[in-house]
Amino acid sequence: MATTAFNLQHQWLPFTPNRGFALDPRVLVAAEGLHFTTHDGRQVLDAISSLWCVGAGHNRRPISEAIKTQLDTLDYATAFQVSNDQACRAAERIAALAPGDLNKVLFCNSGSEAADTSLKVALAYHRARGEGHRTVFIGRERAYHGVGFGGMSVGGIPANRKAFGACLLPRVDHLRFIHDPVHHAFVRNQDPVWADDPLLELEQRLLPLHDPSNVAAVIVEPVAGSAGWYVPPKGYLQRLRQICDRHGILLIFDEVITGFGRLGTPFAADHFGVVPDMLNFAKGVTNGVIPLGGVVCRDGLYDAVMAAHRDAPEHAVEFFHGYTYSGHPVACAAAIATLDLYADEGLFARAAQMAPVLGDAMHAALPHLPHVVGLRTYGLAGAVELSPVPGLPGKRAFDVFMDCYRHGVLVRPAGENVVVCPAFTATPAQIDQIVAVLAAAIRRQA
Numbered sequence: 001m002a003t004t005a006f007n008l009q010h011q012w013l014p015f016t017p018n019r020g021f022a023l024d025p026r027v028l029v030a031a032e033g034l035h036f037t038t039h040d041g042r043q044v045l046d047a048i049s050s051l052w053c054v055g056a057g058h059n060r061r062p063i064s065e066a067i068k069t070q071l072d073t074l075d076y077a078t079a080f081q082v083s084n085d086q087a088c089r090a091a092e093r094i095a096a097l098a099p100g101d102l103n104k105v106l107f108c109n110s111g112s113e114a115a116d117t118s119l120k121v122a123l124a125y126h127r128a129r130g131e132g133h134r135t136v137f138i139g140r141e142r143a144y145h146g147v148g149f150g151g152m153s154v155g156g157i158p159a160n161r162k163a164f165g166a167c168l169l170p171r172v173d174h175l176r177f178i179h180d181p182v183h184h185a186f187v188r189n190q191d192p193v194w195a196d197d198p199l200l201e202l203e204q205r206l207l208p209l210h211d212p213s214n215v216a217a218v219i220v221e222p223v224a225g226s227a228g229w230y231v232p233p234k235g236y237l238q239r240l241r242q243i244c245d246r247h248g249i250l251l252i253f254d255e256v257i258t259g260f261g262r263l264g265t266p267f268a269a270d271h272f273g274v275v276p277d278m279l280n281f282a283k284g285v286t287n288g289v290i291p292l293g294g295v296v297c298r299d300g301l302y303d304a305v306m307a308a309h310r311d312a313p314e315h316a317v318e319f320f321h322g323y324t325y326s327g328h329p330v331a332c333a334a335a336i337a338t339l340d341l342y343a344d345e346g347l348f349a350r351a352a353q354m355a356p357v358l359g360d361a362m363h364a365a366l367p368h369l370p371h372v373v374g375l376r377t378y379g380l381a382g383a384v385e386l387s388p389v390p391g392l393p394g395k396r397a398f399d400v401f402m403d404c405y406r407h408g409v410l411v412r413p414a415g416e417n418v419v420v421c422p423a424f425t426a427t428p429a430q431i432d433q434i435v436a437v438l439a440a441a442i443r444r445q446a
């Protein structure tokens with residue numbers, strides 16, 4: 001049934017070409033399982049878990065029931081000077097799921113806020129230990145850590161930065177990007193083994209340049225998501241951990257995309273066997289249903305900040321940071337229900353099981369199509385890279401995205417890549433449909 005009772009005049013759409021959208025609107029009015037209903041009454045398969053959020057599929061009753069119950073019990077309570085039972089329980093559950101001694105959860109509302117929160121914790125930690133001179137942050141080229149000024153500064157997607165250059169944080173540097181288009185344009189569910197070591201640059205150029213004693217933290221996405229699903233070379237994250245340890249530098253994993261099952265494990269930290277000092281999360285923690293984000297910190301970070309206040313009066317706040325909605329009870333109730341659902345249905349294992357199904361399907365259908373110059377599948381996600389239309393960056397991927405949408409599948413254009421990352425509940429038949437529609441679109445747009 002068509003639903004056209006909406007006005008397009010007043011919403012300025014995020015990360016969307018607004019002028020084109022007005023000519024050809026794509027408005028969603030309902031969802032169930034892996035499918036949306038559009039305003040013009042069509043079914044569209046959500047092949048991107050609504051931007052990496054909806055691992056359990058849409059409209060899951062245990063989550064919506066928990067939200068309804070919570071709304072009737074404690075709708076909201078301030079987060080400052082008091083807390084609420086749902087926030088305590090959600091923090092306990094997330095800490096239990098996180099590896100190692102990542103035990104202290106600072107809640108926020110989004111991945112962007114998580115990025116800025118983690119950078120601020122790093123500064124507070126070093127200052128608490130008498131190393132307030134450690135203020136350099138190192139991110140990575142083409143990284144995405146959201147749109148706050150901190151996350152944007154350590155992020156490395158040029159288009160996201162270019163209009164805001166003068167206001168980016170000072171004392172930020174970037175590791176080189178983790179992509180080798182000559183030898184590893186095609187990655188099939190395995191860590192690529194690189195001949196050269198991309199982290200030599202950190203050891204031999206960036207750290208000597210800034211002096212390691214000035215560096216507060218390195219922040220990376222374990223697998224580079226928004227740039228188009230780029231996989232680190234084998235051993236990269238282990239080696240990064242060793243370098244940071246050697247120099248007293250904190251290591252932050254931004255797991256906003258990789259957290260909660262995308263690689264078949266709770267976190268990418270588990271998949272790669274590397275425990276960061278902070279782990280940023282959002283999106284999948286509530287199955288996308290209600291905004292919630294956070295940073296899980298190792299015990300030692302919290303302990304150091306508390307220890308620095310050992311002689312302060314008891315009413316003194318130790319860390320001046322937080323959001324009105326930190327630990328919102330309804331969002332936390334949604335998180336608890338989501339974590340229960342992931343466990344009850346074994347959805348992380350299901351993602352691991354479906355990962356090669358997606359990888360095999362994409363590698364069988366896509367590599368030989370026109371303009372395909374790369375294909376990377378890893379965990380339950382894949383990106384096909386297309387050669388750019390000369391002079392029109394991003395146009396080919398955008399055209400393929402639009403073509404897929406018209407043919408009933410929502411994929412994601414990311415630069416010259418088209419990304420798919422379906423819900424963990426996707427069936428082999430749905431994966432085949434996604435890949436078939438994507439292949440046909442690439443051929444049509446050749």
Ligand SMILES: Cc1ncc(COP(=O)(O)O)c(C=O)c1O
Pocket residue numbers: 109110111112113115144145146147221225226254255256257282283
């Ligand atoms: C790795 C990563 N960090 C941070 C963010 C920002 O999250 P949000 O859009 O919730 O602010 C994203 C969003 O896609 C992300 O992929």
